[in-house]
Amino acid sequence: MGGTSVLNKLNDECGVFGVFDRDDHDVAFLSYIALYALQHRGQESCGIAVNDDGVITAHKDVGLVPDVFNKDVLAKLGKGQMAVGHVRYSTMGNASRSNAQPLYIRHIKGPMVLAHNGALVNARELREELEMGGAIFHSTNDSEVIAYMITKERLQCGSIEEAVERAMKHLRGAYSLVIMSPTKLIAARDPNGFRPLCMGTLDNSTIFASESCALDSLGAKFVRDIEPGEIVVVDKEEERSIKTHCGHKCNMCVFEYVYIARPDSVIEGSSVHEARQRAGAYLALQHPVQADVVIGVPDSGLDAALGFAKQSGIPYGVGFIKNRYVGRTFIQPTQVQRENAVRIKLNALEATVRGKRVVLIDDSIVRGTTSARIVDLLKEAGATEVHMRISSPPFRNPCYFGVDVDSRDKLLACRMSEEEMARHIGVDSLGFLSVEDVQKIAGIPGSEFCVGCFTGNYPIDVPGEMPKDKFEQKISKKQK
Structure with a gap:
């Protein structure tokens, strides 16, 4: 994509x-x-x-x-x-x-x-x-x-x-x-x-x-x-x-439940909102932590944060205010502007996080740059600790079926261990949902979701990896 x-x-x-x-x-x-x-x-x-x-x-x-x-x-x-x-x-x-x-x-x-x-x-x-x-x-x-x-x-x-x-x-x-x-x-x-x-x-x-x-x-x-x-x-x-x-x-691509679909949709008989809450609950059981407040990254991290809070007993809080008038295709001409653009989209709510040990819930980590900026916002707002929990497993493989999971060399989880990723992002601890648990979040017995981007095992044979931009360049040359 x-x-x-x-x-x-x-x-x-x-x-x-x-x-x-x-x-x-x-x-x-x-x-x-x-x-x-x-x-x-x-x-x-x-x-x-x-x-x-x-x-x-x-x-x-x-x-x-x-x-x-x-x-x-x-x-x-x-x-x-x-x-x-x-x-x-x-x-x-x-x-x-x-x-x-x-x-x-x-x-x-x-x-x-x-x-x-x-x-x-x-x-x-x-x-x-x-x-x-x-x-x-x-x-x-x-x-x-x-x-x-x-x-x-x-x-x-x-x-x-x-x-x-x-x-x-x-x-x-x-x-x-x-x-x-x-x-x-x-x-x-x-x-x-x-x-x-x-x-x-x-x-x-x-x-x-x-x-x-x-x-x-x-x-x-x-x-x-x-x-x-x-x-x-x-x-x-x-x-x-x-x-x-x-x-x-x-x-079905399990990432539909983690991130893609709207929370109020029901897919294959399963509520997306409830699936994300289950993901948060599984995270709380799998990666417990001592903390004062649970917050989610808008929007897809919010339901998982609610699930984590309910399961762990740690209070849920609104940690970010999102500017909903900034489109996702907002253009940043320079690297400095790209790095600062997160401040236009999100602002940490100091009243929620100052002096607190924060559990931060997000749906995924791709290249890690965005996660690092979000953590910086929380620390600047006064969070004393930031423990990041991700409602999906680490991305280690490209997606061939429509989600923009890029080539392996651009995926942070392919270059670093989880401990190295935590240091790179600047969090006190980091935990991902397991592959086993992510397949259970929809609550559909006997389901066989596609989890190829996490495991490398795809439901059908896939081609050898070819970066998307090179394929498009090849097509464009033919059309000239």
Whole structure:
């Protein structure tokens, strides 16, 4: 994923949305509200495509939802009967308008719109195969590879859903898709179920979304999660399910529960808010400490801090005030400005931490620079001790399925022991959640989450490590 947040945290994911309207709703406005709810999953670019009796109108650009869409833009999109929306962090492909989604493909069998959350592990091979067959790519993202694979199959079969089913035989990796043809809305999820995708209803209309919080924002009713490998097809007559690729156990990315998803979402029947509290409770049992107050780093560290406080009996406190008007794509031109940017985003609350032994809860440590700055803020505010607890295991491996866990040489845990990391960050002690416990936080018996970024053991074969920026440079040279 491209782009660096002001806190240099992991970039999230992408968020997808689709609606098939049977009640004369304003589908462009519904998409706008839903994308607002999914904004946490992608803050680089966004887009909406509206289908009005087979005529598709789309708008997308770099920026947050309220920056890209206003009343006039939504009016130009029209009401229509179907719509697809997307918010993006770049898993593959840089942050540019050409890489924004949803993708709009025109071909001899008719137009198609596609929104994708995830990342393919065989995107490079498929792209080269398609290029050798004459395909011309307009972006550097792997979502266009998926769109072309579906289009290629569409020329050989009778329906768009059959094309999706056939294309899925060639796709390896993570993909939650919402696809729109002139007459149908389709949702599809990879056979491992790496990324979430759910289905709901609003009156008589059908909705697909990455997370249930988007349904809540519309007043829609949650129906169920799309099964791993399932294709759901919606048209004027009916809704039907294709389960040719179903049968594999769900390998949901456990980091959805740790950091990515919104706390008010429910994924695979498990509350994200409760999962994070369980993570904090497990941390308290695994890494007990004598302290005066427990605080969390906003936002994903807050629920885990509550869980730690409840389990340990140490009082919970509000340790930071977050400036919510600073976007995660805030640009810092110089190194000095980058290092000071954390002060713009977070300010330690002196009344909570002065003279106190503080337990600081965060969701992860990637390169360690942000953690060190946050610890400095606490000490400057008067904390006498800072004991850091992380609600995930150490990152030791890259993620190939959509989370921006970079190459091993950039990961602090690959270069230092936990004791060295503690000294580097400047904390009195440091403790991570164990791999065993992180797999239990969702409370789903028999679950087999993907924890490859922690262990190096992935649910499917992954390619040899190639830094993302080098792959993008290779693509860019080809396009010149």
